[in-house]
Amino acid sequence: MNKKLSTVRIMADYQFCKGCGEKLFPEDVSFLLSRTGRIRQILYNNERIATVRASDGVLTLSIKGADTVHKYLSKPNQRVTMCEEAVPFVSAGKTAFSKHVIDIDPELRAGEEVLVVDESDNLLATGQLILSPEEIHSIERGSAVDIRTGVQQQ
CATH class of the missing domain: 3.10.450.90 (ArcTGT, C2 domain)
Known part of the structure; x- marks a missing residue:
């Protein structure tokens, strides 16, 4: 190798x-x-x-x-789960906001690369986590994930 x-x-x-x-x-x-x-x-x-x-x-x-x-990692590893209301926007590459996050891997840290999924665990996008999981749960406003690429952008 x-x-x-x-x-x-x-x-x-x-x-x-x-x-x-x-x-x-x-x-x-x-x-x-x-x-x-x-x-x-x-x-x-x-x-x-x-x-x-x-x-x-x-x-x-x-x-x-x-x-x-x-496909390799089981849920909730490396995942930020979005509510159905945000799915069309996030999959189009728009920013994921804190108020739309319904679940997040508690082991994640701000700045890490994450997988953004819907409630059925379908991949929506990939991006960089802006806030820690604790901040996302406590702050109802602002960006949670800076989306790099959404599945609809291919």
Whole structure:
């Protein structure tokens, strides 16, 4: 196994859970590198699975990557569940607001990459958590998740 593949698998295992790296990144993935030779994007069949965020080295997922993680992890891991009223907006890539969150993985921390799902656990979007779970439950106003990509944006 090459060093780049091993590196991104370890990153995914740390960020999401053990075993996730192998599911997310099969043997024949390809890499787009920065000018300095660092991994920037991970592709499978010329489709982006994830990007390594330059500022902190965190993996940001495409919908394809988020779908793989969603299938691998059981509910409520890495998930923010939205009420039915917010589903059309979130799946179109709009911000997820605190008042529409009905459930959230209590282990999450602000700044982490999350899967946004509906009440039936269907994947709606992927994004970055803005507030901690405690803040989301106590604050009725403001943004909860900064949506990167919604399923309708593909």
